[in-house]
């Protein structure tokens with residue numbers, strides 16, 4: 001059976017757990033070979049999803065495509081270069097890049113506290129900027145040039161509903177995700193004539209293990225079988241949007257941001 005991503009190779013950053021893991025699985029299910037990634041080998045265990053990256057690779061490998069795992073900090077240029085080399089050697093050229101690594105995780109490994117505009121610590125600002133903006137830019141700089149050379153490719157940057165509205169707390173995180181959206185548009189402009197599409201997906205609050213472990217959740221929004229769309233998203237609902245943008249059905253969609261949030265951000269911009 002032909003699947004729409006047969007013959008394609010994807011790299012999904014931050015795919016040891018959470019949304020990235022489900023995105024990587026969805027791309028593999030559609031036929032793509034996949035390089036999964038996390039900051040270290042045991043990051044998948046942090047909120048109890050899988051024991052390590054090897055276990056995640058094994059699970060995703062059940063879809064019958066090639067899967068390999070790399071580790072490294074996306075905010076470190078040398079680490080990104082090493083990961084690129086390893087993926088080139090293991091799977092060959094990447095056609096689909098999903099920049100999913102990131103989040104509102106500060107220097108101490110949890111949510112910054114304080115996390116408002118005027119009081120957030122400098123160390124937290126630096127870590128958030130590395131994880132959400134600098135990392136996305138460095139990975140694009142490493143992986144897009146071969147796509148330009150080949151004249152095709154699809155890049156999906158994961159932003160957030162928080163990128164589109166004023167937020168406090170989570171001020172710096174929201175600001176950086178807004179920057180990811182704008183970087184997406186600028187990159188699409190820069191590559192308009194190169195055959196490489198750059199889009200962003202902005203998830204609303206979605207039920208990943210990390211999400212549930214690091215905030216007080218509203219039980220009324222947990223049930224996805226209810227009629228109301230004012231609920232939390234399922235990771236698969238975000239992954240479906242990413243898979244669509246990655247594949248041929250989105251071939252004329254470029255420089256856009258797809259807000260997958262049930263309608264939380266019902267305003268232009």
Ligand SMILES: NC(=O)c1ccc[n+]([C@@H]2O[C@H](COP(=O)([O-])OP(=O)(O)OC[C@H]3O[C@@H](n4cnc5c(N)ncnc54)[C@H](O)[C@@H]3O)[C@@H](O)[C@H]2O)c1
Nearest residue numbers: 014018019039073074100101102103131160205206208210
């Ligand atoms: N879950 C949500 O509600 C939600 C909503 C909007 C946006 N997002 C975004 O979706 C993405 C995934 O979120 P999640 O909920 O799955 O969280 P998560 O913490 O489970 O996954 C994020 C992954 O990124 C990795 N990572 C972070 N910084 C890194 C770095 N510098 N180098 C390498 N790896 C790094 C983490 O180790 C982790 O595996 C994030 O970018 C987050 O901001 C999530």
